[in-house]
Amino acid sequence: MRNRSVATVAIATIAALGLAACGSSNEPTPTPGGDTSSLATTSGGAGGEVGVFTWWAAGSEKKGLDELEKLFKEKYPNDTFVNLAVAGGAGSNAKAKLASDLQNNQPPGSFQGHAGAELLDYIDAEQIEPVNDVIAALGGDKVFPKSLLDRLTVDGNIYSVPSNIHRANVVWANTEVLKNAGINAVPTDIKGWIADMEKVKASGVATPLSVAGTWTQLQLFETVLISDLGVDKYNGLFDGKTAWDSPEVKQAAADYKTLLTYANTASDGDDWPVATDMVIDGKAAYNVMGDWAVAEFAAKGKKEQTDYQYFAVPGQEGVFDFLADSFTLPKGTKNPGGTKDWLMLIGSAEGQKAFNLAKGSIPARTDVPATDFPPYQQSAMEAFKTNDIVSSIAHGAAVSLAWNADMSTAISKFYTTKDDAGLVTDLTAAAKKYLP
Amino acid sequence: MRTATKVRDWLPGFLLVLPSVIVVGIFVYWLILQNVLTSLDRTVTRATKRVTNPGGVENYTNLLGDDGYQHALFNLLVLTVVFVAGTMVFGLLWAVLLEKGVNAEGVFRSVYLLPMAISFIAAGIVWRWLLSPGKGEQAVGLNQLLAMMGLERFQSSWWQSPNTLSMAAMAIPAIWQLSGYVMALFLAGFRGISDDQREAARIDGATERQIYRHVLFPQLSPIALSALIIIGHMSMKMFDLIYAIAGQNSYKASVPATLMWTQMFQQNNPTAAAANATILLVLVALVVVPYLIYTNKTEKETRG
Numbered sequence: 001m002r003n004r005s006v007a008t009v010a011i012a013t014i015a016a017l018g019l020a021a022c023g024s025s026n027e028p029t030p031t032p033g034g035d036t037s038s039l040a041t042t043s044g045g046a047g048g049e050v051g052v053f054t055w056w057a058a059g060s061e062k063k064g065l066d067e068l069e070k071l072f073k074e075k076y077p078n079d080t081f082v083n084l085a086v087a088g089g090a091g092s093n094a095k096a097k098l099a100s101d102l103q104n105n106q107p108p109g110s111f112q113g114h115a116g117a118e119l120l121d122y123i124d125a126e127q128i129e130p131v132n133d134v135i136a137a138l139g140g141d142k143v144f145p146k147s148l149l150d151r152l153t154v155d156g157n158i159y160s161v162p163s164n165i166h167r168a169n170v171v172w173a174n175t176e177v178l179k180n181a182g183i184n185a186v187p188t189d190i191k192g193w194i195a196d197m198e199k200v201k202a203s204g205v206a207t208p209l210s211v212a213g214t215w216t217q218l219q220l221f222e223t224v225l226i227s228d229l230g231v232d233k234y235n236g237l238f239d240g241k242t243a244w245d246s247p248e249v250k251q252a253a254a255d256y257k258t259l260l261t262y263a264n265t266a267s268d269g270d271d272w273p274v275a276t277d278m279v280i281d282g283k284a285a286y287n288v289m290g291d292w293a294v295a296e297f298a299a300k301g302k303k304e305q306t307d308y309q310y311f312a313v314p315g316q317e318g319v320f321d322f323l324a325d326s327f328t329l330p331k332g333t334k335n336p337g338g339t340k341d342w343l344m345l346i347g348s349a350e351g352q353k354a355f356n357l358a359k360g361s362i363p364a365r366t367d368v369p370a371t372d373f374p375p376y377q378q379s380a381m382e383a384f385k386t387n388d389i390v391s392s393i394a395h396g397a398a399v400s401l402a403w404n405a406d407m408s409t410a411i412s413k414f415y416t417t418k419d420d421a422g423l424v425t426d427l428t429a430a431a432k433k434y435l436p
Numbered sequence: 437m438r439t440a441t442k443v444r445d446w447l448p449g450f451l452l453v454l455p456s457v458i459v460v461g462i463f464v465y466w467l468i469l470q471n472v473l474t475s476l477d478r479t480v481t482r483a484t485k486r487v488t489n490p491g492g493v494e495n496y497t498n499l500l501g502d503d504g505y506q507h508a509l510f511n512l513l514v515l516t517v518v519f520v521a522g523t524m525v526f527g528l529l530w531a532v533l534l535e536k537g538v539n540a541e542g543v544f545r546s547v548y549l550l551p552m553a554i555s556f557i558a559a560g561i562v563w564r565w566l567l568s569p570g571k572g573e574q575a576v577g578l579n580q581l582l583a584m585m586g587l588e589r590f591q592s593s594w595w596q597s598p599n600t601l602s603m604a605a606m607a608i609p610a611i612w613q614l615s616g617y618v619m620a621l622f623l624a625g626f627r628g629i630s631d632d633q634r635e636a637a638r639i640d641g642a643t644e645r646q647i648y649r650h651v652l653f654p655q656l657s658p659i660a661l662s663a664l665i666i667i668g669h670m671s672m673k674m675f676d677l678i679y680a681i682a683g684q685n686s687y688k689a690s691v692p693a694t695l696m697w698t699q700m701f702q703q704n705n706p707t708a709a710a711a712n713a714t715i716l717l718v719l720v721a722l723v724v725v726p727y728l729i730y731t732n733k734t735e736k737e738t739r740g
Contacts, residue, residue, distance in 0.1 A: 095702075124704075214683055266570075267568050401702055402702065402703040408684070409698075411685075415596075
């Protein structure tokens with residue numbers, strides 16, 4: 001009798017497990033992908049769900065995404081917008097989630113990727129498809145700068161639709177600290193900048209330059225490279241025309257080492273606001289950070305010119321170190337028609353204006369009227385049109401994600417060893433691995 | 437007739453364990469097999485035709501020959517040694533102190549055990565600040581505390597110092613977190629020894645020290661061994677604490693587990709990550725398997 005009841009329990013357990021297994025096996029069946037070669041849009045949208053994967057989960061980025069969502073619902077009432085945002089600084093968590101989704105053939109409708117070489121990893125793994133038709137329908141190089149489209153093009157195909165542009169080579173400075181040190185002019189090269197730092201140090205500020213964790217150090221190093229190599233040679237670093245162990249790169253590594261002697265001691269894991277706050281609090285004179293830093297100053301109630309000022313990293317007057325967010329068409333996505341509706345919205349003048357006004361970046365399109373934007377964005381839009389454009393290393397425009405990871409490790413290693421010859425060796429080795 | 441009763445004897449029990457046998461078979465052993473198979477893949481990037489992994493055993497020799505990986509293994513060794521020694525010493529010390537009998541023992545026990553209730557990732561965020569490398573005017577966290585106590589000369593860049601043994605500093609938060617657990621294990625061991633034995637030893641004229649040395653500690657050795665194994669393998673797979681403190685690409689704090697994250701998610705190289713994982717599995721097995729054999733043997737002995 002006892003035995004029978006045990007057997008009943010055992011069988012019931014197995015049955016329950018079996019049911020649970022059946023319940024969880026409702027895998028989405030892949031529908032045959034629509035025709036992706038020519039763009040056929042239906043007014044009101046293709047219908048179905050469009051999952052949009054981003055790391056815009058908080059702050060101004062989220063506000064921008066919300067604007068886009070509102071506009072998307074208005075223009076494409078047939079489509080259902082699904083927000084797949086994953087929170088986490090600069091997409092570090094989101095990229096991990098995305099990598100496993102793509103690996104398991106469960107791509108979202110569209111995902112955010114830094115425009116430029118970072119997309120190479122996805123192209124290499126054949127995880128995204130060209131969007132030439134979308135770009136053409138949006139107006140192609142009549143509305144997007146050619147220098148930008150060139151950076152999105154691989155073997156004649158364009159793989160993403162850019163949504164916004166940021167500038168990485170901006171120095172943020174504390175006006176009060178500079179005045180106390182007797183500095184009135186913006187230095188014109190790295191040497192002059194170092195001389196100014198010496199003055200700041202003499203005026204009693206122990207750390208004239210502030211840095212944070214590894215990626216901010218990589219961003220600082222990239223701007224030193226641009227200054228010391230000039231635009232053409234810097235661009236050559238990424239197609240093999242400039243050697244990574246050339247004298248100019250060695251000079252840049254030496255200058256970077258000198259700059260760090262004026263900097264605070266950061267922890268590898270610190271995020272950028274730690275360093276920017278040092279300028280805000282007057283503990284440092286300078287911080288190199290992308291133009292999203294303006295939001296940090298605004299949030300702390302600081303006024304342009306009276307409390308802080310900004311200028312291009314010395315030696316880069318007329319150079320725009322760009323990074324951009326863009327959206328892709330993943331291979332094998334369930335609803336390519338809906339994805340294209342989303343891409344059309346992202347790339348439209350209306351979409352770019354709504355998004356960038358809220359996010360604080362500038363539109364990738366050149367035909368969005370500047371007068372609608374605040375002063376900093378106006379000046380950045382003007383600069384983007386007229387300046388020489390170079391690609392940011394730290395933000396996925398110049399090098400692939402894998403190459404970036406190797407360079408970050410080299411920069412992190414250098415931060416403790418302060419061995420500039422070793423840095424050049426490591427960077428050369430990394431380049432050898434990833435250059436075609 | 438006889439066979440029927442036999443079946444009725446073993447079948448219900450077998451059916452009861454069958455689900456877990458299946459689940460463990462799939463989610464542990466089959467996945468281990470998959471991981472090993474993945475680690476032997478030959479991979480070529482599809483668009484640019486670059487060979488990222490040559491395939492076979494060469495994947496392992498490449499990884500083991502890599503300077504960065506050797507550095508990570510060395511870091512792991514330093515971390516494991518300091519972490520295991522630290523938790524054992526502090527755990528035993530606290531257990532002895534509590535075992536001696538103090539007022540409000542429950543409060544102390546909770547205080548020592550509480551860090552274990554906090555996840556590594558949350559503790560890591562706090563310790564990133566505490567172990568901040570700035571000295572002198574920039575000191576924050578532990579360095580600031582040392583300055584306030586007038587002990588400036590003990591300030592250190594902690595895990596970020598150029599010293600090759602800097603990884604030992606990363607063990608501080610881990611020791612803080614898990615000493616309480618070891619304490620609980622030892623305390624349970626002490627409580628399991630009947631008071632009669634101490635009384636007997638006292639009557640025989642043993643001093644307190646002798647009682648610990650010759651009566652109590654020998655009986656704790658099985659517990660010490662399990663604590664050693666648990667702590668040792670935790671240190672090898674420790675990822676979240678280091679990741680939270682040092683960020684993604686830190687060279688100074690790289691260990692195989694953090695390197696695996698970089699290989700998988702940044703370098704888009706699951707094959708190399710799988711090889712790394714297999715090596716880590718072998719390392720953990722080297723620690724755990726002898727222990728399993730030992731406990732199996734002693735259990736049989738006590739049963740027999």
